[in-house]
Amino acid sequence: PAERPLQGMKVLISAGPTREPLDPVRYLTNRSSGKMGYALAEAARDMGASVILVSGPTQLPPPAQVDLVRVETAAEMYEAVIARAEASDIYIGAAAVADYTPAETQSEKIKKRGDTATLVLRKTRDILAEVAALEKRPFTVGFAAETVDLEAYALDKLARKNLDMIAANWVGQAEGGFDSDRNALEVFWKGGREALAMTGKKRLADRLTALIAERLQAGVVV
Numbered sequence: 001p002a003e004r005p006l007q008g009m010k011v012l013i014s015a016g017p018t019r020e021p022l023d024p025v026r027y028l029t030n031r032s033s034g035k036m037g038y039a040l041a042e043a044a045r046d047m048g049a050s051v052i053l054v055s056g057p058t059q060l061p062p063p064a065q066v067d068l069v070r071v072e073t074a075a076e077m078y079e080a081v082i083a084r085a086e087a088s089d090i091y092i093g094a095a096a097v098a099d100y101t102p103a104e105t106q107s108e109k110i111k112k113r114g115d116t117a118t119l120v121l122r123k124t125r126d127i128l129a130e131v132a133a134l135e136k137r138p139f140t141v142g143f144a145a146e147t148v149d150l151e152a153y154a155l156d157k158l159a160r161k162n163l164d165m166i167a168a169n170w171v172g173q174a175e176g177g178f179d180s181d182r183n184a185l186e187v188f189w190k191g192g193r194e195a196l197a198m199t200g201k202k203r204l205a206d207r208l209t210a211l212i213a214e215r216l217q218a219g220v221v222v
């Protein structure tokens with residue numbers, strides 16, 4: 001049925017920022033609100049899917065009839081997603097995962113000393129790329145938030161991370177992106193692209209989810 005194109009499907013979505021602890025009272029994070037990922041969870045639910053939402057810390061109410069798994073760090077998000085990915089039909093990586101985490105978390109509060117201080121950071125695992133590399137992989141959708149060269153970076157990520165689809169958006173513009181209620185997306189897949197115009201994140205999530213369902217159907221040989 002046209003209005004429930006994800007009926008019977010299992011959709012796994014990651015959303016929000018991660019929080020990387022430096023010591024018991026401090027952490028590194030980013031401006032992600034989680035709104036896009038939560039809106040995607042509601043859109044997939046409304047299209048008939050059973051939805052698991054793995055979420056970093058957000059201020060958002062838990063979506064009804066969605067299985068919410070709360071995590072804090074990139075490492076916790078990795079474990080939560082990888083454990084559920086092979087059982088999923090679709091994975092949408094909408095979280096703003098920290099690219100680097102403190103090499104060490106101090107067990108006591110770091111003391112103030114000299115005029116400058118240096119943090120040593122270690123790269124986190126790329127959850128999206130690892131999901132796409134699984135033997136039994138779901139239809140894998142990534143996000144790319146860029147301030148320059150949107151199309152080039154998006155196409156590079158699509159190929160390099162072996163994704164089925166990538167949704168790219170400008171960040172740091174007057175409208176749209178991380179903290180905003182509105183957004184616009186340039187969506188790319190192998191052999192196609194579609195621009196989804198600036199609108200509210202719920203409406204945009206409906207359009208992106210419909211596009212995912214359409215591409216998934218197109219890839220299924222009956």
Ligand code: C5P
Nearest residue numbers: 093094095097124125126127128142143
């Ligand atoms: O390479 P970049 O971080 O810009 O790619 C963004 C995409 O990769 C997003 O979908 C994001 O959720 C995902 N990602 C991830 N794990 C990381 C870093 C990014 O899943 N450690």
